[in-house]
Amino acid sequence: MNSHTVRQLVPGPAGAIECAIDAPAGAALGVAVICHPHPQHGGTMDNKVAQTLARAAVALGWRSVRFNFRGVGDSEGAWDEGRGEVDDALAVIAAMRRPGEALLLAGFSFGAYVASQAAAQLPDDAKPQRLALVGPSTQKQQMPAVPADTVVIHGESDDVVPLSATLDWARPQALPVIVFPGVGHFFHGQLGLLKHTLVQQLRTPAG
Template structure:
């Protein structure tokens, strides 16, 4: 199915989304969250589209979307709190369209905080994700330590030469958090995974819902 760009109702107004479906009988659904809205992050970021294409090619129904205040999405930046509400609205729509399918939830940079926070809320609501992928999580800037139970396996991918997120802080957090993530370190890799997208795709592929 060709990518369908549409708008959905969100808590702060309309949300701009792209929906792709890889097969007529999708094995799972996927949502990919984009990086920081105030620093040029959109759903068309190359890390986001790489993860979305991976899930689509595995047959999934994939949604990527612009957070409030980005692109055609209405509203304004809300420090990850309102953006989590946006994610939950997307999830509600997706599960209504495709009930009973497991969820693969992922996020890059700022989007990883939204994904992790959303995953904890989904678990508390009795609808846990099947897998959670956090790429370059900005643990130095957002309260990841407050996220303690997502109810699903967590994978963290972090470049060792990240110029935006302090890699050592991510490694330390990954060792200490009760989420007990599978930590994958990428040597010679900066924040935006230049030249490493194929490697990222391979890691992500090994953590899809099975």
């Protein structure tokens, strides 16, 4: 993400997992784990929206950890239909989260599905403090219910995941969705606004 980004390998269920770590200027509030979009459609931890999520987290004082799912970049293993990718996220959380440290979980597209599933599978005493989902994959993946303070952002003109699919998922939960008018799946030309919106929304205390 910048010249200070630290690359590190951590152990995962399918072999080593490649991570990119960015630290805030001062003491960190906790660790933010960022999940990237679909590996079979070119998604990596260097995706621009994933980097924007990381930048927002660092701006708020979190230590940001992006990582490549199995079979992507220097991460070992092979695509596992989403199941193993959730295990990868849980392995990164276990490796990177210090004892008692607060956790922010975030993801874009397929990565939002992974983040939401990882959050659901963490034990009650280890749940993330906040969850941020951008362009969540609500049409092709079975997204679980999420906490009421989850930040959900979707583009009105998303041609990969229809806004209607995310609204259908959010409606039974009475979950607000922030809609960027006229914006597509990859938030082209709107990454600055996306970062600003994430910072504003995540700055609000949980609950």
